[in-house]
Amino acid sequence: MSGLIKSSLARKYVMALSGLFLVIFLILHVTINLASVFSPDFFNEASHFMGYNPLVQFIMQPILIVGVIVHFVMGFVLEIQNKKARSISYVKYKGSANAPWVSRNMIYSGLVILAFLALHFYDFWVHEITYKYVEASPENPTRYYFETVEKFAPFWRTILYVVSFGLLGLHLWHGFASSLQSMGANNKYTVGFKKFAKIFAVVVPLAFAFIALYHHFNPIIH
Amino acid sequence: MKLYLKIWRQKDASSPGKIVDYTLDGVEGDMSFLEMLDILNEELVSKGEEPVEFDHDCREGICGTCSLQINGEPHGPDRLVTTCQLHMRKFNDGDTIVIEPFRATAFPVIKDLIVDRSAFERIQQAGGYISVNTSGNTVDANSIPINKHDADEAMDAATCIGCGACVAACKNASAMLFTSAKVSQFALLPQGKVEAVERVQNMVRQMDLEGFGNCTNTGACEVECPKGISLTNIARMNREYLSATLKG
Known part of the structure; x- marks a missing residue:
C-alpha cells in the first residue's frame, strides 16, 4: 500500500476522486442556488437548513473543505513534478496540434477558480461565520435571499463571478470527462459518460452565471 | 525545394546546446526526412564541418530508433509515421523547419539530436x-x-x-x-x-x-x-x- 501512496498513479486517482466529489457538491450547490430565482422561500429554507444543521456544518462542510484543498494542492504538486520532467523546453512546441487548449491549461483554469473561491469564501462563508459565531446574531431563516441578491448588486462582482463560471466550465470540460479514464474505466459506457460530462460542463456553469446575472438585473427594491 | 533548417546542435551531454541555422537546396519531395538530413551531412562533411548526429536504424518505421521533434511535433506533421517514413513532400519550398531532440529529463541528450532512451x-x-x-x-x-x-x-x-x-x-x-x-x-x-x-x-x-x-x-x-x-x-x-x- 505504501507503493500506492508514492506512485504517480495514486496522484491520478486522488485528482479524479476529489474532482468527482466536488462535481457532486456542484450539483447540490447549483440546485439550491436555482431556488433563489424560482422560489425565494425554498431558498431561505434550504440555506437555513444548510447553515444550522450540525451534520452539514460540522461533518459535510469540513469534508468539502478538505476535498477542495486536496484537489488544488495535488494539482500544484503534479504541475511542479511535470515541469521537472522536462527541464529543458522545446524551442518550438506545437501543443495545439495534438491536444485541446482546455486539457493543456488545467492549471490556469484551476488557478482562476481558486482565486474565485477566495472571493466566494469572503463573500458568503466568512460572512456566515461572522454572523453566527463572531457577532453571535440570532437565527433569522428569512435573511438568505435578501443577502444573496444584495451581493450581486455591484457590477464588478457579477462580472467576476460570470468569468469564473466560464473558467469552471472549461475546467470541468476536460477534468470531469477524463476522471473515469484516470480511475481505469474505458469501456462502452465511458463514451456516454464523456458526453454527459461535457453537457454538465456547459449547463452547470451557465446556470450559475444565469443566477448571478438574474440577481444583478433584478435587485430588491427597498 | 529550398529549406531553411534550424537544428539543435550539442557537442555532448554536458555541454550546452543551441539552435544552428542551415540552408539546404535541392531537396526533393520523394526524399525521406532522414535522407534530407543525410544530404545536409554530406554537405557539412565536404565543408569540413561536424555532421549532425541523429538516431536511425531500419528506416522502415518498425525499429523505433529514429526520433526528432520536427516543427514542434514528434516525428513531424504527418500522422502514424516515424521520422524515417516522413517524406519531404509534406513540406513546401522556402519552409523553415525546426529540428530538436525529444525533450524529457528522463531522455538526456547524448549529442545533437540523439537522446538516451x-x-x-x-x-x-x-x-x-x-x-x-x-x-x-x-x-x-x-x-x-x-x-x-x-x-x-x-x-x-x-x-x-x-x-x-x-x-x-x-x-x-x-x-x-x-x-x-x-x-x-x-x-x-x-x-x-x-x-x-x-x-x-x-x-x-x-x-x-x-x-x-x-x-x-x-x-x-x-x-x-x-x-x-x-x-x-x-x-x-x-x-x-x-x-x-x-x-x-
Whole structure:
C-alpha cells in the first residue's frame, strides 16, 4: 500500500476522486442556488437548513473543505513534478496540434477558480461565520435571499463571478470527462459518460452565471 | 525545394546546446526526412564541418530508433509515421523547419539530436516479460485458446516500437502510453496474467523512478504515436495498478 501512496498513479486517482466529489457538491450547490430565482422561500429554507444543521456544518462542510484543498494542492504538486520532467523546453512546441487548449491549461483554469473561491469564501462563508459565531446574531431563516441578491448588486462582482463560471466550465470540460479514464474505466459506457460530462460542463456553469446575472438585473427594491 | 533548417546542435551531454541555422537546396519531395538530413551531412562533411548526429536504424518505421521533434511535433506533421517514413513532400519550398531532440529529463541528450532512451528499457526490464520455461518443454502458445478481441487488443498494444514520441508529445513528458502498452500486451493474454500483479507495480515504480511526468489525459501521446497506440491502454494500466495494489 505504501507503493500506492508514492506512485504517480495514486496522484491520478486522488485528482479524479476529489474532482468527482466536488462535481457532486456542484450539483447540490447549483440546485439550491436555482431556488433563489424560482422560489425565494425554498431558498431561505434550504440555506437555513444548510447553515444550522450540525451534520452539514460540522461533518459535510469540513469534508468539502478538505476535498477542495486536496484537489488544488495535488494539482500544484503534479504541475511542479511535470515541469521537472522536462527541464529543458522545446524551442518550438506545437501543443495545439495534438491536444485541446482546455486539457493543456488545467492549471490556469484551476488557478482562476481558486482565486474565485477566495472571493466566494469572503463573500458568503466568512460572512456566515461572522454572523453566527463572531457577532453571535440570532437565527433569522428569512435573511438568505435578501443577502444573496444584495451581493450581486455591484457590477464588478457579477462580472467576476460570470468569468469564473466560464473558467469552471472549461475546467470541468476536460477534468470531469477524463476522471473515469484516470480511475481505469474505458469501456462502452465511458463514451456516454464523456458526453454527459461535457453537457454538465456547459449547463452547470451557465446556470450559475444565469443566477448571478438574474440577481444583478433584478435587485430588491427597498 | 529550398529549406531553411534550424537544428539543435550539442557537442555532448554536458555541454550546452543551441539552435544552428542551415540552408539546404535541392531537396526533393520523394526524399525521406532522414535522407534530407543525410544530404545536409554530406554537405557539412565536404565543408569540413561536424555532421549532425541523429538516431536511425531500419528506416522502415518498425525499429523505433529514429526520433526528432520536427516543427514542434514528434516525428513531424504527418500522422502514424516515424521520422524515417516522413517524406519531404509534406513540406513546401522556402519552409523553415525546426529540428530538436525529444525533450524529457528522463531522455538526456547524448549529442545533437540523439537522446538516451534507455529509461524505456529499464521500465521494460522491470516487468515487461513473461517467465516461461525454454528448456525444451515449451508449450506452443497457440495451444491456449484466446478470445479474438483480447488477442487483437494485445497485438495492437504490442505494436508499440518504444520510440518515445508519446513522451516527446506530452506536455508533462509522461511515459504512461509506452508503459501502459507494455503492461497491456501481457495483461490481456493468459500467459501474462500469472505475473500481472508484480508486473504493473514494478513497471509503474520504475517509470516513476526514471523521472517521467504525470498523465493528465490530454491525449497528445495517442495523436502523435506513429503506431496509433490507444489511450485505452492507459485506462487499463490504471485499472490493473489499482487492482494489483488492492490485492496487496
